[in-house]
Amino acid sequence: MKTIPQLGFWTRQLNDELCSSLVKEALVSEYRHIDTAQIYANEQEVGSGWHSSDIPREEIRITTKIRTQNYGNLLSSFEQSLQKLQTDYVDLLLLHRPTNLKQHEQCFDALLHLKQQGKIREFGVSNFTLAQLKHAWEYTQGQIFTNQIEYHISLSQDTLKSYMDEKEILLTAYSPLGHGNLLKDPTIQSLAKKHQVSAAQICITWLLQQWCIVIPKASSLERIQENLQAQDITLDEEDLEVIAGLPKNHRYISPPFAPERDQD
Numbered sequence: 484m485k486t487i488p489q490l491g492f493w494t495r496q497l498n499d500e501l502c503s504s505l506v507k508e509a510l511v512s513e514y515r516h517i518d519t520a521q522i523y524a525n526e527q528e529v530g531s532g533w534h535s536s537d538i539p540r541e542e543i544r545i546t547t548k549i550r551t552q553n554y555g556n557l558l559s560s561f562e563q564s565l566q567k568l569q570t571d572y573v574d575l576l577l578l579h580r581p582t583n584l585k586q587h588e589q590c591f592d593a594l595l596h597l598k599q600q601g602k603i604r605e606f607g608v609s610n611f612t613l614a615q616l617k618h619a620w621e622y623t624q625g626q627i628f629t630n631q632i633e634y635h636i637s638l639s640q641d642t643l644k645s646y647m648d649e650k651e652i653l654l655t656a657y658s659p660l661g662h663g664n665l666l667k668d669p670t671i672q673s674l675a676k677k678h679q680v681s682a683a684q685i686c687i688t689w690l691l692q693q694w695c696i697v698i699p700k701a702s703s704l705e706r707i708q709e710n711l712q713a714q715d716i717t718l719d720e721e722d723l724e725v726i727a728g729l730p731k732n733h734r735y736i737s738p739p740f741a742p743e744r745d746q747d
């Protein structure tokens with residue numbers, strides 16, 4: 484089975500000193516997986532935060548994401564990420580957005596090259612539709628580690644998920660709290676009351692129990708630690724049935740660069 488710590492610390496919208504200090508605190512709080520991207524413009528701060536935590540490199544996993552369209556661009560752009568992150572490899576490199584199949588092939592050639600060189604441990608994609616993911620899987624002969632997509636209690640993603648389960652492609656769930664909206668849902672709140680935990684923890688646990696990688700966004704140390712403790716909760720069959728009965732067709736994120744969607 485593929486392994487990476489299931490709960491990641493997501494760093495978008497964190498910059499400057501706040502980013503470095505929260506990355507350091509997250510690592511000290513026992514997060515072992517940090518998720519960043521070139522477009523977040525904070526790889527330098529992520530690298531500084533990790534260094535100041537004194538946690539050895541081999542004990543943590545770093546995911547970054549790249550937006551390029553051809554072989555040469557990807558290689559040169561990735562070198563800049565390594566320099567900013569102050570490391571000589573990343574654990575997981577994702578193509579941040581789909582473009583077109585010809586460009587995907589050039590990027591996969593570059594990713595395969597980087598993997599062979601040991602500069603990335605694994606690679607994957609983000610925001611890919613079923614058709615794009617099938618092409619990626621076939622072109623790379625089964626080397627797609629994850630597809631990072633919007634997934635939470637209010638969005639089924641059945642079409643993509645059944646293919647990903649079949650091929651053992653890990654699902655990385657972004658917006659796991661439904662962009663914060665699920666925290667106000669009365670059903671989630673009543674489950675939280677039953678387990679004496681928070682609504683955020685119920686949403687995260689539901690994803691962890693499906694073996695998803697989960698990357699909640701939180702901006703305070705208190706919430707970051709609370710979200711980590713979701714790993715200690717277990718939802719029972721009755722809870723899962725209640726959650727299964729909630730509507731599953733609500734998208735909160737519509738990235739303009741990935742307008743195509745699979746219909747479930």
Ligand SMILES: NC(=O)c1ccc[n+]([C@@H]2O[C@H](COP(=O)([O-])OP(=O)(O)OC[C@H]3O[C@@H](n4cnc5c(N)ncnc54)[C@H](OP(=O)(O)O)[C@@H]3O)[C@@H](O)[C@H]2O)c1
Pocket residue numbers: 493495579609610631632656657658659660661662663666681683684698699700701702703706707709710735736738
């Ligand atoms: N890969 C991509 O292309 C892509 C594209 C778009 C978005 N994303 C994803 O977008 C997500 C961030 O956006 P989102 O807002 O939709 O994420 P979310 O994780 O579903 O929700 C985050 C919201 O919940 C709040 N929150 C977090 N932990 C909490 C807790 N324990 N108690 C109460 N409130 C809590 C946050 O508040 P505070 O921040 O104020 O703490 C924030 O308002 C990330 O997961 C990211 O991975 C990825």
